[in-house]
Amino acid sequence: MNPMSDLSASLPLAHPELLLVGFALGAAMIGAWFKDKAFHALSILGVTAIAGAGVLAMYGPFAPVEIFQGALVVDGVAVFAKVLIGFAGAATLALGADHFGRTGDKRFEYPVLVALAVLGMFVMVSAQDLISLYVGVELQSLSAYVLAAWRRDDAHSSEAGLKYFVLSAISSGLLLFGSSFVYGFTGSIRFDAIAAAVNEGAGGVGLLFGLVLMLCALGFKMSAAPFHMWTPDVYEGAPTPVTAFFAAAPKVAAVALMARVLYEPFAGMEAQWQQVVMALAAISMVWGSIAALQQTNLKRLMAYSSIGNIGFALMGLAAGGEQGASSALIYMALYLPTNIGIFALILAMRREGEPAETVADLAGMAQKRPLMAALFTMLLFSIAGIPPFAGFIGKLLVFSAAVEGGLVWLAVLGGVAAVVSAAYYLRLIASIWFAPPAAQLQAPSGTIMVTAAAAAALSFPILVLMLGAVERWVDAAVRMSF
Amino acid sequence: MSEIVAGWPILSILTFLPAAGAVLILLSRMSARGLNPGYDNGVKLLTLFFTIATFVVSLFAFAAFDPSNPEFQLTENVPWAFGASYAMGVDTLAMSLVMLTTFLTPLCILASWVIEKQVSSYMVLFLLLETLMIGVFCAQDIILFYIFFEGGLIPMFILIGVWGGERRVYAAFKFFLYTLLGSLLMLVAIVAMVSMARAAGIENPFSIPALTDFAQAGGFSPQVQIWLWLAFFASFAVKMPMWPVHTWLPDAHVEAPTAASVVLAAILLKMGGYGFLRFSLPMFPDASHFFTPFVFALSVIAIVWASLVAFRQLDMKKLIAYSSVAHMGFVTMGIFSGNEQGIQGAIFQMLSHGIISGALFLCVGVVYDRMHTREIAFYGGLVNRMPVYAAIFLLFTMGNVGLPGTSGFPGEILTMVGAFQVNAWVAAGAALGVILSAAYALTLYRKVAFGVIENPKLDGIADLDAREWVTFIPLIVATLVMGLAPGYVLDFTQNSAEAISSAFLGARP
Numbered sequence: 001m002n003p004m005s006d007l008s009a010s011l012p013l014a015h016p017e018l019l020l021v022g023f024a025l026g027a028a029m030i031g032a033w034f035k036d037k038a039f040h041a042l043s044i045l046g047v048t049a050i051a052g053a054g055v056l057a058m059y060g061p062f063a064p065v066e067i068f069q070g071a072l073v074v075d076g077v078a079v080f081a082k083v084l085i086g087f088a089g090a091a092t093l094a095l096g097a098d099h100f101g102r103t104g105d106k107r108f109e110y111p112v113l114v115a116l117a118v119l120g121m122f123v124m125v126s127a128q129d130l131i132s133l134y135v136g137v138e139l140q141s142l143s144a145y146v147l148a149a150w151r152r153d154d155a156h157s158s159e160a161g162l163k164y165f166v167l168s169a170i171s172s173g174l175l176l177f178g179s180s181f182v183y184g185f186t187g188s189i190r191f192d193a194i195a196a197a198v199n200e201g202a203g204g205v206g207l208l209f210g211l212v213l214m215l216c217a218l219g220f221k222m223s224a225a226p227f228h229m230w231t232p233d234v235y236e237g238a239p240t241p242v243t244a245f246f247a248a249a250p251k252v253a254a255v256a257l258m259a260r261v262l263y264e265p266f267a268g269m270e271a272q273w274q275q276v277v278m279a280l281a282a283i284s285m286v287w288g289s290i291a292a293l294q295q296t297n298l299k300r301l302m303a304y305s306s307i308g309n310i311g312f313a314l315m316g317l318a319a320g321g322e323q324g325a326s327s328a329l330i331y332m333a334l335y336l337p338t339n340i341g342i343f344a345l346i347l348a349m350r351r352e353g354e355p356a357e358t359v360a361d362l363a364g365m366a367q368k369r370p371l372m373a374a375l376f377t378m379l380l381f382s383i384a385g386i387p388p389f390a391g392f393i394g395k396l397l398v399f400s401a402a403v404e405g406g407l408v409w410l411a412v413l414g415g416v417a418a419v420v421s422a423a424y425y426l427r428l429i430a431s432i433w434f435a436p437p438a439a440q441l442q443a444p445s446g447t448i449m450v451t452a453a454a455a456a457a458l459s460f461p462i463l464v465l466m467l468g469a470v471e472r473w474v475d476a477a478v479r480m481s482f
Numbered sequence: 483m484s485e486i487v488a489g490w491p492i493l494s495i496l497t498f499l500p501a502a503g504a505v506l507i508l509l510s511r512m513s514a515r516g517l518n519p520g521y522d523n524g525v526k527l528l529t530l531f532f533t534i535a536t537f538v539v540s541l542f543a544f545a546a547f548d549p550s551n552p553e554f555q556l557t558e559n560v561p562w563a564f565g566a567s568y569a570m571g572v573d574t575l576a577m578s579l580v581m582l583t584t585f586l587t588p589l590c591i592l593a594s595w596v597i598e599k600q601v602s603s604y605m606v607l608f609l610l611l612e613t614l615m616i617g618v619f620c621a622q623d624i625i626l627f628y629i630f631f632e633g634g635l636i637p638m639f640i641l642i643g644v645w646g647g648e649r650r651v652y653a654a655f656k657f658f659l660y661t662l663l664g665s666l667l668m669l670v671a672i673v674a675m676v677s678m679a680r681a682a683g684i685e686n687p688f689s690i691p692a693l694t695d696f697a698q699a700g701g702f703s704p705q706v707q708i709w710l711w712l713a714f715f716a717s718f719a720v721k722m723p724m725w726p727v728h729t730w731l732p733d734a735h736v737e738a739p740t741a742a743s744v745v746l747a748a749i750l751l752k753m754g755g756y757g758f759l760r761f762s763l764p765m766f767p768d769a770s771h772f773f774t775p776f777v778f779a780l781s782v783i784a785i786v787w788a789s790l791v792a793f794r795q796l797d798m799k800k801l802i803a804y805s806s807v808a809h810m811g812f813v814t815m816g817i818f819s820g821n822e823q824g825i826q827g828a829i830f831q832m833l834s835h836g837i838i839s840g841a842l843f844l845c846v847g848v849v850y851d852r853m854h855t856r857e858i859a860f861y862g863g864l865v866n867r868m869p870v871y872a873a874i875f876l877l878f879t880m881g882n883v884g885l886p887g888t889s890g891f892p893g894e895i896l897t898m899v900g901a902f903q904v905n906a907w908v909a910a911g912a913a914l915g916v917i918l919s920a921a922y923a924l925t926l927y928r929k930v931a932f933g934v935i936e937n938p939k940l941d942g943i944a945d946l947d948a949r950e951w952v953t954f955i956p957l958i959v960a961t962l963v964m965g966l967a968p969g970y971v972l973d974f975t976q977n978s979a980e981a982i983s984s985a986f987l988g989a990r991p
Contacts, residue, residue, distance in 0.1 A: 366644070367600065371512065381636055386662075387629035396625070396669070397564065403673045411673065415666035422662055426639070426655060434643040434651050467563035 003069070010067035013060065013074045016053035016082060020119040023049035024112050031108035039106035043097030046111030047090045050118050054086015057122075062480040066128060070190060073128040076477025077329070081125040081256035084333055088248040089118040091340050091451055096241030098447040099347055105151065105239075114245065117143035121253035127260070130179040130189040137175065137221060137257075140250060141168050147245065148238040160237025167230045168220070175217035181210025182265075194265035211266055215276050218261065222254030224314060225284040228307045232295075235303035240355065243299055244343030247306050252332045255313050259325045262317060263482040270320055277318040278410060284311025285414055289421035298346050298357045301424065302339075305383065308421050309335055315414055316398040319405030326478040327401035330470060331394040334463055338391055341379045341455025345372060348444030348452070356441060362428055364437025372444060373432050375456045382459040384425040385418050390459040393467060491558050492543045493570040496580070497616045499539060500587075503532030504609040511602045522601040526591070529605040533588040533612065540584035549574050552977040554622060554691060562623075565680070566688040569622040575759060575829060575978035576619040578971070579752055582836045583619070585956070586748050587612045590741035592953045593844050596851050597645060597739065604645060607637040608741070615749050619756065623688050624672055631753060632665050638742065638750065646737035653730075653737035660730040664720035671713030675765075678702065690760065697765040698985055704768040711769035714762050722754030724777075724814060725784035728807045735803035736856070740847030743799065747806050747843060748836035755813045755832050759825065759978070763817065764985040770818065771986075777818040778901070778908045784811035785915030793922040798846045798856045801926055802839060805882060808915055809835045815912055816897030820986040824900020825979040826972055831893030833971060834964055838881040838890055841957040845875045848950055849930075852943050858926065863935035868945040872931045874954050879927045881961050883920045889964035892972070 011018070027042045062076035093114045100106055120140030127133035145168070149161025183189050185207040186197035197203070220227040235243045262273055288308025295301040313335075316328030349356045366373040382389030395418060402411040463470065507525055547555055554571035561567045572580060590608070597604050614637070617630035635658055643654035679687035679696050686692050702710060720727045731751075735743050763770050785808045792804035809831065816828030848871060849864070850856055865872040881888035884895075894916060902909035935941065946954070964971055 366603065370603070374508075377640075386636060387632045392629070392632075393563075396673070399670060400564075400673045400677065403670065404677050408670070408674065411670045412667070415670050416663070418666055419659060419663045423655070423659055426658060429639075430643060430651055430654070433640050434654070468561070471563045 006067075006069055013065060013067050014072070016056040016060075016086070017119060017122050019049055019053045019056060020115050020122065024115045024119065027108070027112045027115070031112065034108075036106045036108050038108050039110070040097070040101060042108050042111045043093065043101070046115055047094050047097070050086055050093060050115060051090035052086075053118070053122070054083050054090065057082035057086060062477055064481060070128055071132045072123065072126040074126060075481040076479075077256055077260065077325075077481040078126045080329060080333075080474060080477045081252055082122055084252045084336055085118060085121045085125070085249045088252065088336050088340060089114060089121075089245070092241065092245040092248055092343075094447055095244055095340075095344055095347055095451060096239075098445055099239075099241045102445065103353075110147075110150070113143045113147055117147070117245075118249065121249055124253045125256040125260070127257065128191050130183060133257070133261075134172075134175060134179065136253075138172060140253065141172065141221070144168075144246065144250070147242045148234055150239050150242055156237040157239060160234045163237075164230055164234045171217045171220035171227070174213050174220075178210045178213025178217060181206055181213065185210065191260075191265040195267060198266060198268040208269070208272055211269060211273060212276060214261065215258075215273065215280075218254060218258050219280050222251060222258065222310050223303075223307055224280045224310050225287040225307055228284070228287070231307060232300045232303040235306075236297055236299045240299065240343065240347045240357070243302075244340060244347065247302060247343060248336055248340050251306065251310065252336060255310070255317070255328055255332050258314075259317055259328060260482075263325055267482070274318055274320060277314055278407065281311050281314035281318050282410060282413055284308060284314060285417040286311075289417045289424075292421065292424045295424070296358050296360070298349075298359065298362075298428075301359075301428075302342065302346070305421070305425075306339070308417065309339075309383070311417070312395060312398050312414060315407070315410055316401045318410065319398075319401040319407055321401075321405060322475070322478050322482070323404055324401045325482060326471075326474045327397040329474050329478065331398050333470060333474070334390040334394040334459075335383070337455040337458035337463070338379050338382045338389075341375065341452045341459065342383065344448045344451040344455065345376050345379070345444075348372065348441075348448045350442045351439060352442070359428060359431050360435075361438055361441070362431040363435035365432045365441075367437050368440055369444075371449075372452075375449075375452045376432055377429055378456045379452070379459060380425045380429055382456075384422045386422070388460065388464060390463045393464060491570075492539070492546060493556050493572065493620045494558060496536060496539045496543055496584070497570070497613055497620055499536045500532055500609040500612040500616075503529060504606045504613075506532075507602055507606050507609070522598070525602045525605050526595060529609060530588060530591045532609060533584075533591050536612065536616075537584040537588055540581055543572075544577065544581060547572065547577055549577075549974050549977065552981055557622065559622075565676075565686065566625040567623050567686070568626060569689060570620045570626075571622040571691075572620055573978050573981075574975050575756070575982075578829065578833060578975055579619045579749075579756060580616055582752070582833055583612065583615050583749050585960070586744065586836065586840055589840070589844070589953050589956060590744050592949055593744065593847055594739070594741040595949055599645065604641070607641050608745075611637040611641070611745065615745070615753075618753055622690050624676070624690055624693060625688055627690065628665070628669060628672060631757075632662075634750065634753075635661055638746070641742045642734055642738045645739040645742070648737070649733070650737040653733040656730045657734040660720055660727070661717075664717035664727075667713040668717035671710045675702070675710060678706070694764050694985075698767075698988075702766065704772075707766040707769035708772065711762055711766040711773060714757065714766070715773070718754040718757040718762065719780075720754075721757065722751060722810050722814065723807060724754075724780050724810070725787060725807065726780075728784070728788070731807060732800050732803040735806075735843075736797060736799045740843060740850065743843040743847075744840040747802075748840035751806065751810060752832045752836060755810070755817065755828060758814070758817050759829070759982055763820070763982050767986045767988070770820070774818050774820070774904070777814055778905060781811040781815035781818070782908055782911035782915075784808060785815075785912050786918065789915050789918035789922060793918070793925065796858055798858055798926065798930070799843065801858070801922065802842050802846065802882075805919060805922065806835070806839050808919060809839070809882075811915065812894055812897045812912060815901050815908060816893075819897070819900035819904045820983060821900050821903055822979050822983045823896050823903075825983050826975060827893050827896025827898075827900055829975045829979060830889075830964075830968065830971055831897060834881070834889035834893050834961075837957055837960050837964070838878055838888075841874075841878045841954065841961070842882060844953060844957070845871070845878060848946065849943075853939065858929050860937060861930045861940065862937065863931075863933045864940070864943070865931045866935055867940065867943045870945050874946075874958065875931060876927060877958060877961065879923050881965070883923045884916055887962070887965045889961045889968070891965060892968040
């Protein structure tokens with residue numbers, strides 16, 4: 001196809017990405033002119049643009065269509081992931097704008113950077129060759145480094161940004177190194193050509209080496225143990241709204257990208273990658289639950305919680321087959337609102353303008369702020385995987401996928417890890433309900449309460465009752481994509 | 483009466499009516515800005531109304547239910563996701579336990595009238611707990627069963643932790659984590675069963691009746707059954723609780739508020755027995771045969787050992803908690819004897835223990851509310867100040883011992899008859915437990931009620947008030963009716979016992 005007709009055929013399918021690019025460039029211009037006075041307007045525009053990108057993505061086709069000369073693809077998995085990323089990005093941007101608006105840290109770059117990071121994730125989940133994969137990952141990561149160091153006069157925040165940058169750069173190096181091996185041994189950067197070469201038996205040890213390096217790098221980006229070391233420090237050091245952002249959308253993008261890498265180019269090497277993914281899943285689940293037991297800072301605790309949860313999603317991927325991929329994606333879809341809700345509530349925990357982010361600060365919330373306490377309790381039980389909440393359904397699905405895929409030991413290990421992790425979620429609930437009240441917290445803002453209430457509603461009545469529809473959507477997406 | 487409810491989703495109404503009450507209270511709590519002094523009382527009355535309404539609905543369901551029909555009845559089925567569905571239905575076993583639940587919950591609310599701390603939260607949690615408990619017995623889909631089974635932990639955890647005694651936080655954690663570990667192993671087993679049934683082409687692999695048919699047609703090989711049985715056992719044995727995984731029970735009981743103790747002893751423990759009868763025996767008969775000696779051994783140890791431990795307790799609630807462990811030993815023994823008498827006896831014992839142990843906890847609650855201590859040595863000579871209380875306490879103590887004429891007797895004798903046919907030594911060991919139970923129960927009664935009042939603090943203690951009268955009368959009636967005319971209950975549960983027994987005995991090697 002000649003370049004011009006390819007371009008004109010591609011553009012309609014790239015509407016979500018174009019919207020994000022348009023917003024980011026336009027907002028940067030407006031910001032340069034009006035400086036930080038434009039913060040509120042740009043934030044509102046940004047939330048609209050990112051949510052709008054998510055809505056536009058919904059209209060994409062489920063059957064794969066390659067665009068931009070095969071660099072990107074629009075298919076069911078990409079559509080599903082983009083919808084999730086769009087809504088998660090919009091929700092966390094709204095929380096962040098609300099927060100920075102109150103704390104007086106109103107720099108207009110915030111919505112721009114968030115939009116660019118979301119754009120990076122959109123490219124990640126649509127990547128169809130090694131170059132666009134790398135570009136997507138890097139666009140997301142570079143925006144994230146800046147966001148982590150957002151409070152530049154705060155030592156913790158700067159440390160978080162630097163640590164994230166250095167460690168993440170190493171993993172990007174691994175990703176490139178691995179990609180070069182894959183290219184060298186299969187002769188192509190395109191996923192379909194790699195898949196064909198793999199099926200013809202190309203590669204051998206060199207290709208395996210490349211695959212493992214790539215999986216390690218992706219494991220780093222999704223903070224799977226043992227590549228998780230940056231997570232607790234970055235989560236703790238970064239400003240809370242930024243942490244909320246890190247914990248939500250990028251995880252979905254990373255899991256969707258991992259699924260694509262495993263099931264498209266390397267589908268023929270399932271026996272090899274299954275070992276790696278299984279190990280990542282097992283170590284993440286176990287370490288995520290054990291290491292969290294002793295944490296007192298809520299953000300650190302949530303960092304370990306996200307490591308453990310990624311372990312569960314990886315268990316689904318390790319199981320292989322359509323059921324494996326769809327269970328991992330549904331797991332992320334159910335995990336996402338719960339996680340955003342919890343971070344919204346952590347964000348709400350302030351006392352006299354200072355953040356109050358330890359377990360002890362939760363004490364007696366049930367008596368002082370019953371509504372907040374009720375939402376917190378629901379969300380925590382959901383993330384702990386206790387029925388009837390959405391988190392339980394997610395765990396059930398990955399357990400089923402693992403058992404169907406013959407990985408019963410992994411499912412049993414997951415069960416034990418879930419009990420251990422329940423212990424630390426219960427510690428928070430115990431603090432909320434059982435402890436005598438600590439000093440009164442500030443009243444939470446409306447945005448926070450609406451977000452948390454919506455998340456709680458999604459984690460129980462809505463997603464649980466509508467699960468049939470979600471399941472049919474994801475199943476169709478996975479079946480038609482891979 | 484059955485015509486009235488024909489075509490209604492009666493079991494769903496029954497299950498979710500308490501939850502509707504909870505939502506109503508939550509809404510009222512959110513709109514009540516400045517709480518007026520009558521608010522708490524209003525919440526209590528509203529809760530009482532909803533629990534009584536639930537009881538009335540359960541009577542309708544009972545009337546619409548045909549006990550001569552061995553099938554699941556009053557069924558409802560709405561497809562949900564990944565092949566599971568919202569399926570409800572009851573057989574006689576489930577129906578009898580549902581009736582027990584709806585009968586006891588209003589009495590628990592009456593007993594909770596003394597609660598003064600965070601009343602609306604307490605009542606909301608209690609109503610949610612009732613929904614989950616009824617749901618466990620009505621669920622016909624294995625995932626739905628698990629959701630209700632496990633969801634019950636949430637309100638119970640908070641009830642123990644907020645309104646409990648001194649070591650309440652420890653007890654709440656222990657209760658939650660113990661039960662969760664058992665349950666998650668069961669969840670993995672459920673997933674494995676469903677996966678096998680689906681591979682064999684079963685149309686609705688999540689449905690409990692379909693899984694039972696599949697299992698009885700030899701769907702699970704004896705080797706696989708062993709593993710599945712163990713995973714289910716991990717959950718039910720903890721719930722029951724069986725020796726040696728019973729240690730959460732005394733802690734949870736002692737620290738829980740009175741009404742939560744009642745619910746715990748009377749209903750939540752029955753979920754273990756219900757699970758054995760619904761899943762272990764009919765679905766894994768070969769493994770159940772294989773493990774029968776093991777369960778018998780644990781049951782006899784539980785009966786004898788828990789009785790001896792009960793004898794040495796200084797705390798009234800702890801004593802009753804250990805006596806529960808002993809009585810649950812009779813239930814497991816009866817279940818795994820596998821014959822009709824044994825299973826009939828086990829079901830009867832579960833119902834009777836629900837009423838009697840519930841009543842005993844209420845008896846402790848009465849004096850605890852007045853004196854704020856459960857120490858046995860604190861009391862003595864109560865018969866002088868509280869003659870009515872002493873009489874009622876005596877009746878339930880006798881029921882606990884298993885005196886003929888009370889509901890405690892038929893269950894114990896039937897489980898022993900059942901066990902005797904399988905293994906005479908087991909029955910002999912259990913009989914020893916009956917003697918020991920008389921020893922500890924009567925000693926407790928003697929120390930608390932008889933003698934002269936030596937503790938000057940007891941001088942002013944008042945006898946039962948009207949609310950407590952109302953709480954106890956239904957329990958007294960139930961104990962005596964079930965004791966004097968056990969045939970009503972036994973005829974009712976006949977069907978289920980026969981079906982379970984034949985499924986089990988049919989697989990005898």
